[in-house]
Amino acid sequence: MSTITTLEELFVEQLQDLYNAETQLIKALPAMAKAAHSPALKDSFEAHFEQTKEHAARLEQIFEVLGKEADGKKCQAMLGLIKEGKEMISEKASSEVKDIGLIAAAQRVEHYEIAGYGCVRTYAKILGHKEAAKTLQTTLDEEAATDKKLTVIAEKLNLLPQEEAALKN
Ligand code: FE
Ligand code: FE
Numbered sequence: 770m771s772t773i774t775t776l777e778e779l780f781v782e783q784l785q786d787l788y789n790a791e792t793q794l795i796k797a798l799p800a801m802a803k804a805a806h807s808p809a810l811k812d813s814f815e816a817h818f819e820q821t822k823e824h825a826a827r828l829e830q831i832f833e834v835l836g837k838e839a840d841g842k843k844c845q846a847m848l849g850l851i852k853e854g855k856e857m858i859s860e861k862a863s864s865e866v867k868d869i870g871l872i873a874a875a876q877r878v879e880h881y882e883i884a885g886y887g888c889v890r891t892y893a894k895i896l897g898h899k900e901a902a903k904t905l906q907t908t909l910d911e912e913a914a915t916d917k918k919l920t921v922i923a924e925k926l927n928l929l930p931q932e933e934a935a936l937k938n
Pocket of ligand 2: 821915
C-alpha cells in the first residue's frame, strides 16, 4: 500500500486508477461490440472503443506533464464491472434483452468513469493544473454523452409485445 498525504498525491493516485480502468476497458469493449445485436449498439460500442483509446492517451499526456508514471494501480472496480459485462455476454437472453443487459453493464462503467473524472477534474482545478483540468473535463463530457446515448439506444430497442405492455402498465 502506498501512502497518500497530499491532494497532489491523491490526484496522481486517482489518475492512475482511471488510467488502469481505461486500459482494461480497451481490452473489454471489442467483446461487448461483438455481443451486441442492434447495429446502433454495436456502433456505439465501437465508437466508444476509439474514444476510450483517446481517453487513455489524454491521461498519458497528463502524466507526462506531471512527470509521473501512468502505471502503478490496478482498478479493482473496473475489474468487477467488466466481469459483470462478461457474465451478461454469456447469458442466453433474447437479442433485445441481451442488448438491454449489455447497456446496463456499460452504463455502470460510464457512471464509474463519470465519478472518477469529476473528482480528478476538480482536484486539477484546486491544484492549479489548468490544462489537465480542461483535458479531464473533455473526457468527462464524452463519458456523459456516451451514457446518454446508451439510454436513447435502450429506449429504441424493440421489446417483446408482453414486455412492452408491462412497461405501459
Ligand atoms: Fe473513458
Ligand atoms: Fe467510457
